[in-house]
Amino acid sequence: MTDRAFAVVRAGALTTVQDEGRPGHAHLGVPRSGALDRPAAALVNRLVGNPAGAAVLETTLNGCALRPRCDVTVAVGGAPCRVTVDGRAVAWGTPVRVPAGALLEVGPAVSGVRGYVALGGGVAVEPVLGSRSTDLLSGLGPPPLTDGAVLPLGAAPVAPARVDTVPQPGPPRELILRVTPGPRTDWFTATALRTLTTRAYRVSSASNRIGLRTDGPPLERAVSGELPSEGMVLGAIQVPPDGRPVVFLADHPTTGGYPVVGVVRERDLAAAAQAVPGTVVRFVGVGGWPGARGG
Amino acid sequence: MSTRPTAPAPAPAASPPLPAPTPRPVPTTNVLPMKVLPMGERALLVELADGSAAAALHAELLRRRAAGDLVVREIVPAARTVLLDGLEGPDGPDTPLRLAARLPTWEIPPLPARADDVLEIPVRYEGPDLADVAALWGVPVRDVARIHSAAEFRVAFCGFAPGFGYLTGLGGVPDVPRRATPRTAVPAGSVGLAGPYTGVYPRSSPGGWQLIGSTDAVLWDHARVPAALLSPGARVRFVPEGR
Numbered sequence: 310m311t312d313r314a315f316a317v318v319r320a321g322a323l324t325t326v327q328d329e330g331r332p333g334h335a336h337l338g339v340p341r342s343g344a345l346d347r348p349a350a351a352l353v354n355r356l357v358g359n360p361a362g363a364a365v366l367e368t369t370l371n372g373c374a375l376r377p378r379c380d381v382t383v384a385v386g387g388a389p390c391r392v393t394v395d396g397r398a399v400a401w402g403t404p405v406r407v408p409a410g411a412l413l414e415v416g417p418a419v420s421g422v423r424g425y426v427a428l429g430g431g432v433a434v435e436p437v438l439g440s441r442s443t444d445l446l447s448g449l450g451p452p453p454l455t456d457g458a459v460l461p462l463g464a465a466p467v468a469p470a471r472v473d474t475v476p477q478p479g480p481p482r483e484l485i486l487r488v489t490p491g492p493r494t495d496w497f498t499a500t501a502l503r504t505l506t507t508r509a510y511r512v513s514s515a516s517n518r519i520g521l522r523t524d525g526p527p528l529e530r531a532v533s534g535e536l537p538s539e540g541m542v543l544g545a546i547q548v549p550p551d552g553r554p555v556v557f558l559a560d561h562p563t564t565g566g567y568p569v570v571g572v573v574r575e576r577d578l579a580a581a582a583q584a585v586p587g588t589v590v591r592f593v594g595v596g597g598w599p600g601a602r603g604g
Numbered sequence: 605m606s607t608r609p610t611a612p613a614p615a616p617a618a619s620p621p622l623p624a625p626t627p628r629p630v631p632t633t634n635v636l637p638m639k640v641l642p643m644g645e646r647a648l649l650v651e652l653a654d655g656s657a658a659a660a661l662h663a664e665l666l667r668r669r670a671a672g673d674l675v676v677r678e679i680v681p682a683a684r685t686v687l688l689d690g691l692e693g694p695d696g697p698d699t700p701l702r703l704a705a706r707l708p709t710w711e712i713p714p715l716p717a718r719a720d721d722v723l724e725i726p727v728r729y730e731g732p733d734l735a736d737v738a739a740l741w742g743v744p745v746r747d748v749a750r751i752h753s754a755a756e757f758r759v760a761f762c763g764f765a766p767g768f769g770y771l772t773g774l775g776g777v778p779d780v781p782r783r784a785t786p787r788t789a790v791p792a793g794s795v796g797l798a799g800p801y802t803g804v805y806p807r808s809s810p811g812g813w814q815l816i817g818s819t820d821a822v823l824w825d826h827a828r829v830p831a832a833l834l835s836p837g838a839r840v841r842f843v844p845e846g847r
Contacts, residue, residue, distance in 0.1 A: 332677055333677055333678065335678040335680045335689065336679060336680050336761075336762060336835065337762050337766055337767060338763045338768050338832075437826045438826060447765060447766050489642065489644060489645065491649070492642065492643045492649040493641075537682065537683030537684055538682045538770075539649060539651075539685040540682050542647045542689050544644055545643070562763065562764070563762070563763055564680070572643055572644030573644075574645060575645065
């Protein structure tokens with residue numbers, strides 16, 4: 310009888326356990342968390358026959374290396390990278406059988422930022438408020454992976470993967486983020502609203518799971534007062550005093566005191582998770598954005 | 605859990621019941637002025653005149669959700685807003701657009717001034733900023749505990765960390781500014797003041813609130829149900845320990 314678990318040989322820069330997060334607790338100050346590139350995480354789960362809500366590993370830029378203690382089917386997706394089993398190259402984005410004791414190496418991202426590693430049965434750490442996600446803002450969920458750690462796996466899925474390989478979108482050369490107005494669009498000058506949607510911003514290296522930070526022309530406020538704390542949503546573009554927009558990602562705080570100029574459409578956020586620092590960001594006003602046509 | 609007194613027995617048939625039943629469905633006195641702001645494709649941010657109006661709307665939203673009259677994933681009150689997030693897609697009963705039209709017509713009862721269920725939190729009033737707070741309030745140091753423990757608080761909202769509540773209810777004393785330099789580590793259980801709020805740190809973290817005391821109460825335990833000791837709307841009293 311083999312042990313349904315895997316050992317972490319090389320944790321990488323930042324590898325966390327992620328699933329669909331823990332929505333429904335924002336009123337207690339609990340961020341939603343969960344995989345940043347949701348479609349990529351769902352896809353690798355599907356490839357190994359896991360349910361969509363199974364926990365996967367989310368790597369950051371330089372991959373990770375694992376040694377399963379049982380035979381297990383794995384699939385690597387998200388940011389494209391070289392994948393090897395005991396040194397032999399295997400296919401990325403495809404279910405791969407890894408024998409017990411073999412070394413699975415997920416290489417550095419060739420492009421993009423976040424890789425997703427699904428293992429048959431899912432990572433079976435103890436859930437917290439219904440989720441196994443690591444939340445880097447509040448510290449809920451398991452800690453990021455460390456070298457030598459051993460993590461449990463769930464029971465192998467009964468249903469085998471029905472797809473062998475599927476196309477995955479490449480990481481964006483230019484990040485297009487569609488923005489709907491509100492709730493505090495009117496706290497900014499008309500010039501600032503034009504600046505946001507016409508000038509190029511770049512992904513800042515200070516970005517993380519909490520927010521995609523940008524470098525670019527600062528947004529000038531029309532209202533200078535202090536905003537009492539209010540609820541925040543995924544994709545909210547918060548503008549701190551330095552005027553540089555921050556797009557809230559999965560680990561965002563549940564309340565905040567800086568005005569939100571607009572909200573990025575949820576389906577554009579997967580690409581935001583894969584945009585490397587320096588990527589050009591274009592915010593496109595939709596849904597009645599002041600001065601924008603159509604929607 | 606009921607926070608309302610039971611209805612009085614009906615008056616004898618001879619005399620009309622008092623007060624006269626409110627004619628339905630015309631809302632009159634309790635329609636709250638509110639601004640309903642869009643916030644992405646699935647959310648609305650409702651802005652009210654003040655914190656007590658936000659609390660009244662919050663209570664009404666919880667009632668309606670419990671009654672199945674509202675489908676929404678998150679109801680997040682804050683200083684003077686309530687966020688509704690995770691509203692239905694275009695085919696559901698509560699699209700942001702439809703709910704935005706419905707909300708301002710609701711008749712919303714004001715919150716009862718006092719509650720039946722008041723959570724008591726024991727406090728040792730020995731915080732490092734006690735003297736500063738006393739000076740700001742212009743009272744002897746020992747009176748800080750007396751004033752603070754005499755108030756009935758309400759959890760206006762949570763944020764900052766899981767289980768960290770922003771409690772209002774301290775009246776008649778000046779708001780306390782945050783410390784000019786935040787502490788790098790505030791111990792778990794510290795009771796602090798900032799602005800109009802009182803808060804208790806659920807775990808050790810950096811913090812800029814003025815600390816007046818500490819408690820052994822466990823504010824957050826994710827293995828407990830419920831995990832948070834304080835949730836929005838809860839009524840709280842701080843009780844000096846050892847008395």
